[in-house]
Amino acid sequence: MPTLSDSFRGMSKRKLVRAILEALKIEEPVQEALKKHKLKESVIDRVSITFAPLDVSAKTVDGKIILNEKLLDGEWRDIIRYACHEIVHVCQQLTSDVSNDDEKDYLDNPNEIEAFQTQVDYMQEVYDPEEVQKYLDGLLDHHSVKGKERQRKIEELAK
Numbered sequence: 001m002p003t004l005s006d007s008f009r010g011m012s013k014r015k016l017v018r019a020i021l022e023a024l025k026i027e028e029p030v031q032e033a034l035k036k037h038k039l040k041e042s043v044i045d046r047v048s049i050t051f052a053p054l055d056v057s058a059k060t061v062d063g064k065i066i067l068n069e070k071l072l073d074g075e076w077r078d079i080i081r082y083a084c085h086e087i088v089h090v091c092q093q094l095t096s097d098v099s100n101d102d103e104k105d106y107l108d109n110p111n112e113i114e115a116f117q118t119q120v121d122y123m124q125e126v127y128d129p130e131e132v133q134k135y136l137d138g139l140l141d142h143h144s145v146k147g148k149e150r151q152r153k154i155e156e157l158a159k
Contacts, residue, residue, distance in 0.1 A: 017049045023080050024087055029121035033114070037091040047090055049083070058082040060089035077126050085119035107143050107153060116157045124158070132158070 011019075021044050024030045034041060048064040051072060058067045065086040071079050092098045092111050106112055116139075123132045136154050145153050 013051065020049055020079060020083055021045065021047060024083055027080070027084060027122055028125070029118045030084055030087055032121075033088045033091050033118050036114075037095045037097060039091055039094065043091075043094065044087070047087065058086050060086045060093065063090050063093045065090065081119050081122050081126075084122045085115045088115040088118045105143070107139075107145065107157075113156060117159050120158050 025041050025044050030044075031041070034043070049067060050064070051067050051069040054066060054068040056068065057071065058065065060066070065083065067079065067082060067086075071082065089111065092114070098111055107116070120132065120136070123135060127135075136157060139157075140150050140153060
């Protein structure tokens with residue numbers, strides 16, 4: 001599969017961000033998130049996306065999406081899958097539908113569950129099933145989810 005740098009070589013970051021935002025608008029999982037939070041598609045036009053060095057793949061701070069600059073060396077679909085996850089957090093923050101339950105583990109936080117469900121939903125449309133399973137296995141390994149809880153979490157995230 002071609003890398004992002006192959007497909008978007010020479011494109012300004014501004015045009016790249018615009019392409020990401022336009023791609024998000026047509027993704028069914030993103031449409032579902034907008035609907036759930038009672039937001040119009042036009043809200044996506046006002047989302048800020050930047051690329052920066054991060055110790056994670058992506059994060060959202062104050063309604064602004066920050067993607068790891070290393071994603072620029074990867075595939076377009078990888079950028080979109082992380083953007084799908086983060087746009088859910090934007091929706092949550094815009095509607096004040098944010099759980100502040102810091103007592104829960106990361107993967108049990110309702111905000112993260114919703115964002116991962118949207119991301120995995122996108123992945124199930126674009127990636128091979130083996131790639132989706134490999135991603136989920138890596139995610140659960142990273143968060144030390146084992147045994148019966150592991151299967152339950154896979155079923156929850158891959159709704």
